[in-house]
Amino acid sequence: MQEPELARFDVVIVGGGLVGSSLAIALSGSGWSVCLIEQQAPSLAPPGFDERNLALSRGSLLALQRLQVLPHLSTPAEPIRRIDVSRAGDFGRVQLRAEEHPVDQFGAVVVARELGEALRRRLQACSDITLRSPAQVISAQRETQSIRVQVQGQQQSCTIQARLLLAADGSDSPLRQAMGIAETTHDYHQHLFVSVLQAARAHQQCAWERFTEHGPVALLPMAQGRYGSVMTVPRNGVEAIAALSDQDYLACFQQRFGWRAGRFLRAGKRSAYPMRMRVAERLTAARFALLGNAAQTLHPIGAQGFNLGLRDALWMAQLLSDQRAGDVEADPGDAGLLQRYAAARAQDRQRTLDFSDGMARLFVRQAWPVRLLRSAGLSLLGLSSEAKRHLATQAMGLAGPLPAILQEQ
Numbered sequence: 122m123q124e125p126e127l128a129r130f131d132v133v134i135v136g137g138g139l140v141g142s143s144l145a146i147a148l149s150g151s152g153w154s155v156c157l158i159e160q161q162a163p164s165l166a167p168p169g170f171d172e173r174n175l176a177l178s179r180g181s182l183l184a185l186q187r188l189q190v191l192p193h194l195s196t197p198a199e200p201i202r203r204i205d206v207s208r209a210g211d212f213g214r215v216q217l218r219a220e221e222h223p224v225d226q227f228g229a230v231v232v233a234r235e236l237g238e239a240l241r242r243r244l245q246a247c248s249d250i251t252l253r254s255p256a257q258v259i260s261a262q263r264e265t266q267s268i269r270v271q272v273q274g275q276q277q278s279c280t281i282q283a284r285l286l287l288a289a290d291g292s293d294s295p296l297r298q299a300m301g302i303a304e305t306t307h308d309y310h311q312h313l314f315v316s317v318l319q320a321a322r323a324h325q326q327c328a329w330e331r332f333t334e335h336g337p338v339a340l341l342p343m344a345q346g347r348y349g350s351v352m353t354v355p356r357n358g359v360e361a362i363a364a365l366s367d368q369d370y371l372a373c374f375q376q377r378f379g380w381r382a383g384r385f386l387r388a389g390k391r392s393a394y395p396m397r398m399r400v401a402e403r404l405t406a407a408r409f410a411l412l413g414n415a416a417q418t419l420h421p422i423g424a425q426g427f428n429l430g431l432r433d434a435l436w437m438a439q440l441l442s443d444q445r446a447g448d449v450e451a452d453p454g455d456a457g458l459l460q461r462y463a464a465a466r467a468q469d470r471q472r473t474l475d476f477s478d479g480m481a482r483l484f485v486r487q488a489w490p491v492r493l494l495r496s497a498g499l500s501l502l503g504l505s506s507e508a509k510r511h512l513a514t515q516a517m518g519l520a521g522p523l524p525a526i527l528q529e530q
């Protein structure tokens with residue numbers, strides 16, 4: 122009987138979604154031997170590469186430009202130059218303008234599928250990265266100096282030995298479970314409906330967040346005057362909203378959002394996502410680390426999930442490059458490196474989790490003291506330049522210590 126193939130790599134990344142692909146690109150040229158394993162065939166889009174719109178922070182844009190991913194986008198990213206946050210029925214409102222901060226844009230909007238395709242095209246030019254796809258990791262076993270993974274390809278299986286195993290395998294992360302890392306979860310009892318809207322009025326590169334008694338709705342500016350829209354719906358209302366015709370859905374969205382962005386003319390195909398926050402209790406184990414949604418899955422209303430996951434990837438790539446610099450004997454799975462990774466991610470991770478969870482929860486509460494505080498909070502925020510600067514820094518993904526690739530030169 123033929124022995125299954127055994128391959129050895131310094132670093133093995135499981136999951137070629139948006140975060141795992143970005144990490145592999147960031148590791149190209151680092152000197153480590155790197156293998157990226159993705160279960161979906163290259164011709165089929167992985168689950169994260171769908172029609173959802175992603176608001177990329179200024180930091181993410183900078184990183185994707187320096188990683189030479191942006192030129193591969195089939196539609197250029199649409200800049201966000203204004204952000205407008207308000208709540209139906211409350212008097213406060215916050216408006217952020219890029220020129221007041223002073224930057225040319227806070228970030229930009231891309232279609233997740235197009236970003237996924239751009240990452241794939243960029244990966245093809247990284248000749249030092251081994252891509253195994255379609256191939257699924259079906260088990261992982263710890264050894265003294267490595268982790269051994271069993272991989273099932275289309276035709277045959279193989280064994281891969283990793284000195285460092287990095288899991289970017291998404292919210293359910295089979296590897297997080299296999300490595301015995303527990304998670305805490307919170308069910309928001311909501312679904313998020315996503316669709317593209319055509320508006321009568323030009324969007325002027327403004328992103329809108331509006332909080333309503335049913336939950337938040339948001340609009341992201343897209344090319345050709347369209348918006349990427351999201352509407353949060355309590356779980357008991359999901360079936361009714363899913364059953365609406367496009368025209369009735371449009372009327373429902375218009376009623377919830379109001380008229381600040383003008384009249385909406387058409388709604389495109391609708392998708393719905395259940396909303397759950399999932400947070401891994403730690404980021405590392407021996408020779409193992411979590412990144413992206415495998416490490417934390419956030420409520421998307423704050424538009425932070427990929428931005429945060431990309432920063433996981435950028436920090437890991439930097440720490441690995443530093444480890445390798447000038448030392449060919451270095452160990453990529455060194456416990457010190459993993460500690461530095463967990464420490465580098467702690468503050469940004471907690472701040473971003475608090476921001477996203479706070480947005481998802483605070484604005485749905487109806488009690489009048491909460492409403493009054495909320496209105497007062499939004500009004501004060503609208504007036505205080507310090508508070509607006511703080512909000513803008515978070516939106517731009519440039520808060521706290523930054524990896525070298527995110528430092529403006």
Ligand SMILES: Cc1cc2nc3c(=O)[nH]c(=O)nc-3n(C[C@H](O)[C@H](O)[C@H](O)COP(=O)(O)OP(=O)(O)OC[C@H]3O[C@@H](n4cnc5c(N)ncnc54)[C@H](O)[C@@H]3O)c2cc1C
Binds near residue numbers: 140169173258291295
């Ligand atoms: C509606 C919506 C809107 C959003 N909007 C924004 C936004 O505006 N801004 C923002 O920053 N974020 C946003 N997000 C979040 C963002 O989409 C996610 O954080 C991001 O896509 C996560 O990427 P990932 O690579 O970590 O995980 P995934 O995209 O889930 O990728 C995991 C990959 O691992 C592969 N995989 C899993 N198991 C295995 C295995 N055993 N072997 C091999 N491969 C495996 C899967 O096939 C998949 O390709 C939004 C999310 C939603 C749902």
